[in-house]
Amino acid sequence: MKPAEFYQRDRTSQPPALTPDYKTSVPRSPRLAMLSLQGSMSEITGPTFGHSDIDAIDNDLIRNYAKTGDPVGERIIVHGRVLDENGRGIPNTLVEIWQANAGGRYRHKKDTYLAPIDPNFGGCGRTLTDDQGHYHFRTVKPGAYPWRNWVNNWRPAHIHVSVFGTSFSQRLITQMYFEGDPLIHKCPIVATIPDPRAIDQLIAPLDMNAAIPLDCLAYKFDIILRGRRSTLFENRLEGN
Amino acid sequence: MAQPLNYLKESASQTAGPYVHIGLAPGAAGFDIYRTQLGEDIAGPDAPGERIRVEGVVMDGTGAPVKDVLLEVWQADAAGIYPHAEDPRFADCAPGFRGWGRVITDFDTGLWAFDTVKPGPVMGRNGRMMAPHISFWLVARGINIGLNTRMYFEDEDNSADPVLNLVEQAPRRETLLARKTGPGHYRFDIRLQGDGETVFLDI
Numbered sequence: 001m002k003p004a005e006f007y008q009r010d011r012t013s014q015p016p017a018l019t020p021d022y023k024t025s026v027p028r029s030p031r032l033a034m035l036s037l038q039g040s041m042s043e044i045t046g047p048t049f050g051h052s053d054i055d056a057i058d059n060d061l062i063r064n065y066a067k068t069g070d071p072v073g074e075r076i077i078v079h080g081r082v083l084d085e086n087g088r089g090i091p092n093t094l095v096e097i098w099q100a101n102a103g104g105r106y107r108h109k110k111d112t113y114l115a116p117i118d119p120n121f122g123g124c125g126r127t128l129t130d131d132q133g134h135y136h137f138r139t140v141k142p143g144a145y146p147w148r149n150w151v152n153n154w155r156p157a158h159i160h161v162s163v164f165g166t167s168f169s170q171r172l173i174t175q176m177y178f179e180g181d182p183l184i185h186k187c188p189i190v191a192t193i194p195d196p197r198a199i200d201q202l203i204a205p206l207d208m209n210a211a212i213p214l215d216c217l218a219y220k221f222d223i224i225l226r227g228r229r230s231t232l233f234e235n236r237l238e239g240n
Numbered sequence: 241m242a243q244p245l246n247y248l249k250e251s252a253s254q255t256a257g258p259y260v261h262i263g264l265a266p267g268a269a270g271f272d273i274y275r276t277q278l279g280e281d282i283a284g285p286d287a288p289g290e291r292i293r294v295e296g297v298v299m300d301g302t303g304a305p306v307k308d309v310l311l312e313v314w315q316a317d318a319a320g321i322y323p324h325a326e327d328p329r330f331a332d333c334a335p336g337f338r339g340w341g342r343v344i345t346d347f348d349t350g351l352w353a354f355d356t357v358k359p360g361p362v363m364g365r366n367g368r369m370m371a372p373h374i375s376f377w378l379v380a381r382g383i384n385i386g387l388n389t390r391m392y393f394e395d396e397d398n399s400a401d402p403v404l405n406l407v408e409q410a411p412r413r414e415t416l417l418a419r420k421t422g423p424g425h426y427r428f429d430i431r432l433q434g435d436g437e438t439v440f441l442d443i
Binding site for chain 2: 007009010011013014015016017019022024025026027028029030031032034035036037038039040041042043044045046047048049053054055058064065083084085086087094096097098106107108109110111122123124126160162166167168169171172173174175189190192193195197198199201202223224225226227
């Protein structure tokens, strides 16, 4: 039996390394071509996580750092599925998120933006997907904030999302944006993505079906990881 | 017009940004929130094999250290077995061996280091053995999509490794070799761009 590999990453829908309008990419982008590898055991395997690694409260950003009360901001649920390109849910995979607070300030020793730290908000969460690939977090909607690129660049409100999948070759970090935010299409980091459809795929729609009346709104964000080829076993395709 | 293929498309990557530590290593961002920080113990105390420390710096195209980079590593145990069900020898993997680590820099110098056991050779494609290696994945502000590479060991026989031998310009293979700096100590610097640019892999 040959190991089943992953579909080749479609580089035309991924941002290239060098994107001069996002200035930091200029000195940090490789100039030589990458070496393309067919998957071996080192690529088709990857780390696994279990419920002993995390705590149940880790996915509740409203409570996981609360000291004197709830954090300030618009209360939201962020939920969705982690799927592969074949449309199958990826169970039991680790999803980690981080974000600024409602004023656009990060709890990080390197962030000096003038908006205040919220004493009740850490800004990170993590969870494992369920057996269908579903995940959910509760948090507050992050604020936009300025950053040094051009003199007046602002990041749209966003949540950073880190996902593992089942193999080291599926590892992905991306950002979730919010439907209707006029800053999305002014952002040089969003614009590193060459395909407008791929940008749309990072914009979470408001999901009133998942909102909780008199409590919080909800946004739905599905994350797609690379799909896996069928295993060729005795000349018959398995799976898919 | 043909039928639609109906595959989904991998979500586009976006930079991890300068505050990646908040999400992946909050202790490094300067606060304490989780019971456990993931990726700090790669091999566990009971895994057999040679204990090693690997350190290095990631440098940008001007030669300056990338002080805010975050690295993840993935490796087999000393017998060349991955702790993953896909490895046919999974059941024999070393006890407590996780194989995965998350590596943070010193924000002032950009120096990073991790402790592990030296991996064994791993069976590659078509029955060709791969020399001992550790897979790396790098993210940072200014890196739009995580960069993959591999670290090999200069004191191993790498001559038949099928991946190193795919690198067309033989001198560039050196960029994937960790230097032995002392007993159990290795140095592996990564250059994102310019002279000695590391070979990155599209895996």
